[in-house]
Amino acid sequence: MICLAQAGEPSTIKRAKVDQELNQRLPGGVETEGNSMRDPEQHNGLKSVASTSGSSHDRREKLGYDELPKEMNEMKIKDDNKRDGREESHKDVEAAVVSGSGTETGQIVVTSFGGRNGKPKQTVSYMAERVVGTGSFGVVYQAKCLETGESVAIKKVLQDKRYKNRELQVMQMLSHPNVVQLKHSFYSTTEKNEVYLNVVLEFVPETVYRASRHYTKVNQHMPIVYVQLYVYQICRALNYIHRVIGVCHRDIKPQNLLVNPSTHQLKICDFGSAKMLVPGEPNISYICSRYYRAPELIFGATEYTTAIDMWSAGCVMAELLLGKPIFPGESSVDQLVEIIKVLGTPTREEIKCMNRHYTEFKFPQIKAHPWHKVFNRRMPAEAVDLVSRLLQYSPSLRFTALEACAHPFFDELREPNTYLPNGRPLPPLFDFSPEGECSSLPTPFLSLPLGCNCWVEILQSWPVHLTSCCNGSFQNIRGSKVHETKGKMGDGEIEVHQGDDTTVLLIYSMI
Incomplete structure (x- = not known):
């Protein structure tokens, strides 16, 4: 269920090793357990980032990396293996375990x-x-x-x-x-x-962490259909948790994602850190396991949003694609170094979005590493695109869970002839309940006549929601008529398409 992140080295030791490790360490090169999988092609592009080639540009970039730990040390970012009094003042941490509190077998x-x-x-x-x-x-x-x-x-x-x-x-x-x-x-x-x-x-017997480790140990990548299945179900669950319940999980990681090995249905667990976030009410920033911690938390933000869960989801997705954590920091400072090595130096505006108190700090200018070089050349473009939309510095620019569910990366799951590798059908994915997940949609969506056969989709690159109802349950599939009619409808308008045995209601609501 829960696997504690290993404690990293003290930041002083880490800073002494930065110069040596920059030419060796790759995003995803450190795991909490066991041996990590090495794929030369997969990480070839990342090696070039820290390369010490003869060009003056490469030397300047290398010097920029060397300065990062120093700059962030001056920011007094708290190391995550050192507790401070502020956490207890919020009364917002999990209860501690005491000696002898375990349960003996047979009791x-x-x-x-x-x-x-x-x-x-x-x-x-x-x-x-x-x-x-x-x-x-x-x-x-x-x-x-x-x-x-x-x-x-x-x-x-x-x-x-x-x-x-x-x-x-x-x-x-x-x-x-x-x-x-x-x-x-x-x-x-x-x-x-x-x-x-x-x-x-x-009781759900497996976790996404153990499933991922299985493929790592045999030097293979997780089949893409499993990545699609797991990430879609994570996003669907987060949409429900965020929109319907109004709660932020605050500890999304592979160990907290349970999986039924027969059906591959995923279930989020461990709500020990979950909280209903109230605008204007401070929260502790020391939350979420290190590898999956959003940058605004590292910057010490206390007024954050459910976007921190979406960053964590992006880290989980990248880890499933890479076979190892994408940002394997050994301390809070090192975690931010790992993020900057991929996303580049955050702009002043991005830093302000994360924590307005840090805008005066000047970071060495590190260029963002192209996402297509972070992953291997055979990685589906849709997968790379979704990761890039989840791992954004600015919380407001990250995809919401609902937006992520509609991403083309999941189109294959919507095909009626898609099955699990073992030949079994996919677990239920699109049985959206009007009383549950869709209860927070605008009023026009809630007045649909039940019993009609319709489709629901959230269009990409277009500011409309297209929603429908299928026999009282919401579906999420793509349809060609969507693209023929987009842009012709106004807010809350309804368009009806008649077919042989199908009546399709298209309802548009401006975002």
């Missing part, structure tokens, strides 16, 4: 739930089978319900009155095919009168 826990609002009270017994995750939050173990034989995951978290724990509150609001399901919860106490919250969740 049986008996609890009851229900008995309110006319519902019968039920007693259930869980037998712990194995620990599947540990971290600062506590422990997650797989258990079996003795009454039904069902496997579940139980997350056991120490309750500390000094800290807020929003996870249960957030989980109770969530109901989505790409979000792990909350079954119920209960509290338990120890002989030391320590109180634990036990959150009972559906």
Whole structure:
């Protein structure tokens, strides 16, 4: 479930090694575990960025890299392995695990739930089978319900009155095919009168992290259809979490993305860092695992948006395509160095968008590395384009989750003859619920007559939403008539196309 990021070296040691490593380190060249996969073609372009060739331009660029850690050290960016008092003042960190709080194999826990609002009270017994995750939050173990034989995951978290724990509150609001399901919860106490919250969740056996590692270990890249499947489901879940629930996850990473290995349905888990962001209300910037942390968080921003999740999603997508993390920083300073090596030096305007307090700092001018050189030459152009739209310095310029779902990179998933490599059908991808994911759409979208057969699509490079309803469920596929009619409709207007056995309603709403 959760895998803690390894602690990096102290920034002073890192700065001493920067000059030596710039000619060797590539984005994605460091992983938290195991051996990293080396693909000479894949990273050939990145090697040229830090090359010490004879040209004066290359030498100037190299000197610019050398100056980056120094400049950022003057900015007093806090290293992420050093806690400060500001975090506790916000009361916004996860509960800590205490010694001996793990659950032994074979231990049986008996609890009851229900008995309110006319519902019968039920007693259930869980037998712990194995620990599947540990971290600062506590422990997650797989258990079996003795009454039904069902496997579940139980997350056991120490309750500390000094800290807020929003996870249960957030989980109770969530109901989505790409979000792990909350079954119920209960509290338990120890002989030391320590109180634990036990959150009972559906058990999903695999993670995107382990799936990616599988291909890395055999020196292969993940099949592109799996990348499409996983990233689409991440974005669909984030659209629901952001737009419908109004919550920011704040810790999107491969370890928090569960996958059913048979159906390849993905579910986001671990809402221990999730929070409903309120405009004007400060938040802690030390949030999200380092490799997937948006630059505004590194810059210390406390008023950020759900765009930090979209940056994390872009990092996950790039990692699946590369076979390793794209920004493998060993500290907060080094993380920003890794980002600048790919995106180039942020402009004054971009820095202001991330944190207005840092606009006076002058960074060495590093040119952005072309995205087509970050990936190998065989990478689909649509994949590269989507990554580039998610990994933007300015939070407002990043794709939203809904915009990402409509990107052409996912067109293959919309084809009726697309199947999994094992021949099985794709998991449900486009069963959008009008009462759920689409409930926040403009009024004209909500007045569609149910029972008609229609299509929904968000057009790219055009400021309109094209939406529809198919037998009460929303679909997301492309259609040729969309391109014939775009630009002819006004805000909220409806166009009807009659077919042999199909009536298509096209509703346009200006963004």
